[in-house]
Amino acid sequence: MTRCDRTQAWAALQGHFEAHGRDFDLREAFARDASRFDAMSVEAPEVFADLSKNLVDTATLHFLLDLAAECGVATRRDAMLRGDPINTTEGRAVLHTALRAPAGEGPFTGDVHRVLDAMLAYVETVRDTAASGIRHIVNIGIGGSDLGPQMVVPALDAFTHPGLQMHFVSNVDGHDIAPVLRQLNPAETLFIIASKTFTTQETMANAHAAKAWFEANGGTDTAKHFVATTTNIDAAAKFGITTTFGFWDWVGGRYSLWSAIGLPIALAIGADHFRALLGGAHAMDEHFAQAPAAKNLPMLLGLIDVWYRNFHRFTSRCMAPYHQGLKRLPAYLQQLEMESNGKRVDLAGDALPFATSPVVWGEPGTNGQHAYFQMLHQGTDVIPVEFILVKKTTHGSGNDNPLLAQLDKQHTMLLANGLAQSQALMQGKTTEQAQAEKAPTASQALDALTLARHRTFPGNRPSTTLMLYQLTPRSLGALIALYEHRVFTSGALWNINSFDQWGVELGKALCNDLLPRLDSGDASGLDASTAGLMKRLRA
Numbered sequence: 001m002t003r004c005d006r007t008q009a010w011a012a013l014q015g016h017f018e019a020h021g022r023d024f025d026l027r028e029a030f031a032r033d034a035s036r037f038d039a040m041s042v043e044a045p046e047v048f049a050d051l052s053k054n055l056v057d058t059a060t061l062h063f064l065l066d067l068a069a070e071c072g073v074a075t076r077r078d079a080m081l082r083g084d085p086i087n088t089t090e091g092r093a094v095l096h097t098a099l100r101a102p103a104g105e106g107p108f109t110g111d112v113h114r115v116l117d118a119m120l121a122y123v124e125t126v127r128d129t130a131a132s133g134i135r136h137i138v139n140i141g142i143g144g145s146d147l148g149p150q151m152v153v154p155a156l157d158a159f160t161h162p163g164l165q166m167h168f169v170s171n172v173d174g175h176d177i178a179p180v181l182r183q184l185n186p187a188e189t190l191f192i193i194a195s196k197t198f199t200t201q202e203t204m205a206n207a208h209a210a211k212a213w214f215e216a217n218g219g220t221d222t223a224k225h226f227v228a229t230t231t232n233i234d235a236a237a238k239f240g241i242t243t244t245f246g247f248w249d250w251v252g253g254r255y256s257l258w259s260a261i262g263l264p265i266a267l268a269i270g271a272d273h274f275r276a277l278l279g280g281a282h283a284m285d286e287h288f289a290q291a292p293a294a295k296n297l298p299m300l301l302g303l304i305d306v307w308y309r310n311f312h313r314f315t316s317r318c319m320a321p322y323h324q325g326l327k328r329l330p331a332y333l334q335q336l337e338m339e340s341n342g343k344r345v346d347l348a349g350d351a352l353p354f355a356t357s358p359v360v361w362g363e364p365g366t367n368g369q370h371a372y373f374q375m376l377h378q379g380t381d382v383i384p385v386e387f388i389l390v391k392k393t394t395h396g397s398g399n400d401n402p403l404l405a406q407l408d409k410q411h412t413m414l415l416a417n418g419l420a421q422s423q424a425l426m427q428g429k430t431t432e433q434a435q436a437e438k439a440p441t442a443s444q445a446l447d448a449l450t451l452a453r454h455r456t457f458p459g460n461r462p463s464t465t466l467m468l469y470q471l472t473p474r475s476l477g478a479l480i481a482l483y484e485h486r487v488f489t490s491g492a493l494w495n496i497n498s499f500d501q502w503g504v505e506l507g508k509a510l511c512n513d514l515l516p517r518l519d520s521g522d523a524s525g526l527d528a529s530t531a532g533l534m535k536r537l538r539a
């Protein structure tokens with residue numbers, strides 16, 4: 001692998017940025033080239049992508065594709081898919097793709113399908129609620145052992161079991177688990193203790209809280225009401241859990257929803273839909289593995305991310321899923337992208353002279369429009385926005401039912417809003433246009449030009465629009481895999497390890513040091529701020 005800044009393509013991109021990139025104007029680009037939309041849209045499994053509202057032209061894409069070739073992205077991709085230990089600092093393979101390969105295909109297929117089949121058989125026994133008596137499922141996990149299921153379950157609401165209520169507890173803060181426990185009774189509750197390591201402080205603490213509540217409320221059959229999903233089966237057994245679904249060290253936490261960590265998803269949507277989720281992801285894996293770079297959607301998105309981060313120096317990306325079911329997608333992507341690519345040294349351990357992961361943030365549309373879109377349109381920073389539009393609803397539609405007829409109208413409103421926002425970001429509004437318009441709510445005391453300046457939009461603000469036909473297990477699987485491979489691509493260009501997370505270690509270690517001090521009051525050796533804050537907390 002060659003680090004991006006050491007390639008000829010990087011130098012060419014730098015020259016291209018100075019000459020054409022910095023002042024690139026989207027409105028002029030569309031005026032110049034009537035075929036821009038067709039030329040810059042890409043069809044991938046389940047996902048159509050309009051890249052044409054990005055600050056790129058054919059030459060930019062050409063140089064970016066050269067960059068991918070010179071950096072050896074395809075070679076590193078193939079090494080990942082083969083199971084080479086590309087997570088070098090932990091000496092591990094990175095094989096979440098193996099979890100969604102059909103039986104008989106891909107590395108470790110025997111192990112993968114043995115656990116998958118056992119898990120899905122178990123799922124059907126719990127989903128038979130008349131026999132199982134289970135009505136509530138509580139997933140206790142954090143980070144990758146929480147965010148994937150917590151994002152997918154509401155996204156697939158239309159496919160979920162109506163008699164099972166899903167709950168997610170992650171925070172060590174008792175305010176998370178306490179209100180959940182208040183809704184439960186032991187006989188109807190299944191707790192899933194989800195932890196790759198089965199040592200994570202927050203998860204273990206909440207698992208103990210759940211067990212204490214279960215026993216205090218007359219629960220007896222721990223084997224029936226507690227299940228673990230972990231690579232550390234011995235630790236789960238020591239905790240007293242006998243039903244365990246395992247996975248392997250080559251599944252990274254933030255890439256684990258396809259493994260046993262997906263148990264809450266499978267319980268919510270059932271075995272067939274869970275297999276469809278895996279199938280959608282596998283289709284995207286094949287696209288990533290086989291499509292030529294110029295039509296390879298994860299690669300193109302990863303390349304544009306690097307163009308924006310390292311040349312335009314944009315610091316964040318706003319995610320705007322126009323589907324309420326995707327309300328947790330931004331949080332999920334924060335871990336996927338920022339834990340993977342928030343790194344400051346390359347594979348050799350050398351400090352990087354360029355920026356890596358952007359901040360990823362957002363909310364579903366249209367809610368974000370009434371909060372921070374003001375800044376996206378008129379603030380001083382340019383923030384690329386990623387719109388996700390879903391053509392067809394899953395809440396039903398029809399003219400004979402007044403509610404569904406109204407919801408159909410609302411869906412059209414939702415889509416119109418999403419389209420309008422990307423259009424407005426690009427088009428902007430000149431001061432002359434603003435001056436020519438009436439602004440009924442504006443102050444009469446201001447002169448027209450001053451007012452028009454406040455009502456001017458610079459425009460030329462970039463966005464990508466991803467479009468799904470419908471949010472189904474299959475399309476959601478493909479969408480998530482698209483993001484995984486896009487993060488892989490930018491990480492490979494930066495030549496960093498996207499699969500470790502040493503940055504979370506220091507805080508954990510210091511917490512272990514402070515924990516007994518909060519009880520004892522021992523402030524010896526602490527900095528003055530920490531000692532002072534601790535004293536106030538104990539006063």
Ligand code: F6P
Nearest residue numbers: 143144145195196197200253504
């Ligand atoms: O703190 C970071 C982290 O290690 C994540 O990478 C991981 O997803 C999360 O903690 C939970 O870890 P575990 O599944 O081992 O409890």
